[in-house]
Amino acid sequence: MAEVRLVGLRKSFGRTEVIHGIDLRVEDGEFVVFVGPSGCGKSTLLRLISGLEEATSGEIWIGGREVSQVPPAKRGVSMVFQSYALYPHMNVYRNIAFGLSLAGASRADLDARVRAVAEKLQIAELLERRPRELSGGQRQRVAIARAIVREPQVFLFDEPLSNLDAGLRADTRVEIARMHDELRATMIYVTHDQVEAMTLADRMVLLNDGRVEQVGPPAELYRQPRNLFVAGFLGSPRMNLLEVQSGEGGLLLPGGGSIAHSGELPRGQLTLGLRSEDLHPTSGEGVLRGEVTLVEELGETRLVHLRIGDGQSVIFRHRELPGPRPGDRIALDADPERALLFDGNGERL
Amino acid sequence: MMALARALAFRLLVAVLLVYLLFPFYYAVLTSMKGGSAIFSVDYWPRQIDFSNYARIFSEQPFALNILNSVLVAFAVVALSLLLGLTAAFSLGRIRFRGRSALLFAVLAVSMFPQVAVLSGMFELVRAFGLFNSLLSLVFSYMIFTLPFTIWVLTSFMRELPREIEEAAIMDGAGPWTLIVRIFLPLLWPAMVTTGLLAFIVAWNEFLFALTFILSNEQRTVPVAIALITGGSEFELPWGGIMAASVTVTLPLIALVLVFQRRLVAGLTAGAVKG
Numbered sequence: 153m154a155e156v157r158l159v160g161l162r163k164s165f166g167r168t169e170v171i172h173g174i175d176l177r178v179e180d181g182e183f184v185v186f187v188g189p190s191g192c193g194k195s196t197l198l199r200l201i202s203g204l205e206e207a208t209s210g211e212i213w214i215g216g217r218e219v220s221q222v223p224p225a226k227r228g229v230s231m232v233f234q235s236y237a238l239y240p241h242m243n244v245y246r247n248i249a250f251g252l253s254l255a256g257a258s259r260a261d262l263d264a265r266v267r268a269v270a271e272k273l274q275i276a277e278l279l280e281r282r283p284r285e286l287s288g289g290q291r292q293r294v295a296i297a298r299a300i301v302r303e304p305q306v307f308l309f310d311e312p313l314s315n316l317d318a319g320l321r322a323d324t325r326v327e328i329a330r331m332h333d334e335l336r337a338t339m340i341y342v343t344h345d346q347v348e349a350m351t352l353a354d355r356m357v358l359l360n361d362g363r364v365e366q367v368g369p370p371a372e373l374y375r376q377p378r379n380l381f382v383a384g385f386l387g388s389p390r391m392n393l394l395e396v397q398s399g400e401g402g403l404l405l406p407g408g409g410s411i412a413h414s415g416e417l418p419r420g421q422l423t424l425g426l427r428s429e430d431l432h433p434t435s436g437e438g439v440l441r442g443e444v445t446l447v448e449e450l451g452e453t454r455l456v457h458l459r460i461g462d463g464q465s466v467i468f469r470h471r472e473l474p475g476p477r478p479g480d481r482i483a484l485d486a487d488p489e490r491a492l493l494f495d496g497n498g499e500r501l
Numbered sequence: 502m503m504a505l506a507r508a509l510a511f512r513l514l515v516a517v518l519l520v521y522l523l524f525p526f527y528y529a530v531l532t533s534m535k536g537g538s539a540i541f542s543v544d545y546w547p548r549q550i551d552f553s554n555y556a557r558i559f560s561e562q563p564f565a566l567n568i569l570n571s572v573l574v575a576f577a578v579v580a581l582s583l584l585l586g587l588t589a590a591f592s593l594g595r596i597r598f599r600g601r602s603a604l605l606f607a608v609l610a611v612s613m614f615p616q617v618a619v620l621s622g623m624f625e626l627v628r629a630f631g632l633f634n635s636l637l638s639l640v641f642s643y644m645i646f647t648l649p650f651t652i653w654v655l656t657s658f659m660r661e662l663p664r665e666i667e668e669a670a671i672m673d674g675a676g677p678w679t680l681i682v683r684i685f686l687p688l689l690w691p692a693m694v695t696t697g698l699l700a701f702i703v704a705w706n707e708f709l710f711a712l713t714f715i716l717s718n719e720q721r722t723v724p725v726a727i728a729l730i731t732g733g734s735e736f737e738l739p740w741g742g743i744m745a746a747s748v749t750v751t752l753p754l755i756a757l758v759l760v761f762q763r764r765l766v767a768g769l770t771a772g773a774v775k776g
Contacts, residue, residue, distance in 0.1 A: 224674075239669070395575075
């Protein structure tokens with residue numbers, strides 16, 4: 153097992169630079185998830201670590217060895233691909249054994265390792281089948297078996313669940329988490345799905361446009377986003393972002409409400425971030441008032457869209473029954489400690 | 502009633518098509534079994550089954566040797582075309598480099614010239630390499646017909662293969678040669694059979710180069726040998742023998758197509774739908 157360290161890593165395709173100098177340290181045995189909108193460079197970053205793409209500049213250290221000039225198979229990494237990428241013309245056994253046989257493993261050793269991995273992933277009875285005779289979930293297991301059998305120092309996952317249907321995805325997610333507990337291997341996982349990222353990650357790396365926006369445990373990114381991008385990317389529904397004026401002793405909200413604020417604040421226009429679960433209906437004055445425009449029923453809770461004037465609206469999570477109806481006028485209170493403030497550059501204060 | 506009429510019309514259309522396609526070959530078979538002046542009477546049904554024409558083509562000239570020559574040339578052309586085609590397709594389909602599409606179109610452009618246009622230049626090349634009157638000259642020259650379509654077909658098939666399979670193999674430690682032999686070759690097998698068969702047919706039937714580059718009877722391939730079959734006098738064209746020879750050399754092709762039939766259809770349609 154090994155730690156992974158990236159130093160000043162850059163990648164250009166032609167004249168376009170897509171990775172703008174990334175420094176990152178993934179601890180031994182850690183589960184790190186790269187997440188970000190499509191085109192943010194998360195897959196490219198993973199491919200740089202795997203060796204499928206060559207870095208334009210910078211260093212990649214795996215287990216105390218600088219590997220940016222080392223061919224992929226010799227880096228001690230295994231990769232699970234989005235489409236599984238099983239060899240269609242080989243049966244499951246040969247799919248798993250291919251890498252070992254190329255590495256020159258003895259027949260007995262190879263056979264023992266393939267069977268042990270197949271046993272562990274419960275695909276022992278499928279060894280003679282071809283990939284096209286397997287279900288999506290089974291293919292996924294074979295792909296993981298193929299990665300495990302080489303006993304790599306680092307596992308790389310490139311959106312491995314996006315081809316599975318919703319139910320199987322949740323199951324496989326749990327299984328990957330269990331596999332990580334069992335193997336205690338360093339894992340780097342790329343996804344655009346924030347639920348996957350939040351549930352699996354020890355630490356998340358949120359990328360945007362080839363740069364790291366924030367690194368940290370999922371709860372930290374959720375609760376203490378460093379800037380507006382992180383705040384807006386994580387959480388569903390998106391965080392409510394309101395234009396507010398800071399003045400004497402507090403913040404002036406659209407619609408006339410105000411929130412007291414103790415700390416020093418720059419004067420002028422700021423952005424206030426409030427998550428939908430931090431807004432509560434109140435019978436009193438509240439800080440925000442408006443008219444319900446839409447109610448999205450989720451069963452256990454419902455999302456209520458509230459127009460608060462100035463063309464702005466907020467979404468809050470409503471728990472009690474009965475829910476409000478479109479046209480109702482509602483006042484909301486906000487948790488002042490949970491409220492986030494961002495300056496004109498989008499950085500959190 | 503309408504349905505019956507429609508079914509009948511369809512059968513009729515199929516029958517017309519079949520007659521159109523098969524009649525010339527049928528007539529060749531028919532003629533090959535006639536002897537003497539019977540050749541000149543028009544018959545649509547066999548009156549006699551006489552294989553003496555077949556026997557004669559093998560006894561009056563080295564026809565068995567000609568067939569062997571053709572087999573050697575055709576198999577060599579197929580093997581070399583597929584080897585070069587597959588490796589070229591790998592680089593043209595998988596590796597990004599400057600001038601890739603220019604190269605691909607240059608390959609295609611080669612096949613646009615009429616055969617006669619390249620004949621004299623090819624003759625100079627053949628002589629320069631010292632291949633004149635050798636079967637190697639034919640193997641060498643036939644590649645200008647077979648390589649363009651072999652490369653194009655295999656390249657387009659190669660592009661259809663998911664890139665991740667190749668990348669998985671690279672992660673597993675496969676080098677370029679292992680990739681080609683153990684991943685691409687098995688996956689492209691249907692396309693290889695199709696292009697290989699087409700290359701075989703081209704090499705088997707080629708006439709002009711075979712006539713020009715080969716001097717001696719013992720080195721000739723089948724199409725030229727058939728054209729040079731002579732009768733008892735210079736005024737007699739031995740149609741019976743020519744037809745017998747033609748039928749004889751068509752049979753291996755039919756056999757090949759039948760053997761590879763299923764692969765052939767798979768190769769022609771694969772890549773049309775992602776699967």
